Amino acid sequence: MITVSGSVQTDLPPERTFAYLSQFEHTSEWDPGTPVVEKRSQGPVAVGHRYHAEALFRGKRSSIEYEVIELGTRFIKLRGENKTVEAFDSIEVKPSGSGSEVTYTAQFRMKGAVKLLQPLLRPAFNSLRDPALNGMKQRLQSLV
Template structure:
């Protein structure tokens, strides 16, 4: 499994930041690697809520279907999957006085014949981290 993680500080209350980030359809507003993120389930975010994503990876557009698998106390975890990869994305928001810290973690497991290439693909997955964290930082500072 390839793990990519980082923390961003924001001047928002943790509750405000989490309310925005747990509505995963906002991901395309801050992650330059996410071209489309559309909500497939109506109503408030809950376990079982589904999303369709179109992401850009190594110059190619990839479709993933995501489902919320955990949701509690400023924590959300989603499982995304397509024919080539399974992704677990977690967002944890912690209060830091008047602001908050957001820990974003993405874990990727390659499927099928490309599984053998997983160690060699780690740099490509790691290259997604910094632009996403910077986009997240900028978006949270603008809310």
């Protein structure tokens, strides 16, 4: 499994930070590697809520279907899947001073023949981290 993780600080209070980030469809506003995220479920975010996403990876666009698998007052965990990858995304928000600290973790398990390439793909997945974290920080700061 490939794990990519990092944290950002924001002046936005934890409640507002989590309210924004737990709506996974907002991911396309801050993650350049995920330009499309569409909500598939109605109502407030809950376990079982579904999303369709389109991710850019190594110059190719691929679809992935996500589902909320855990939800707390300050964390959300999602599982995504397509024919070549199973992804686990988690976002945790903690109070930090007068603002928030957000920890974002994405784990990827390759499937099928692509599984053999997993060690070679690690640098490509790692390259997605900084643009996503920078985008998250900028977007959250714009909401202050």
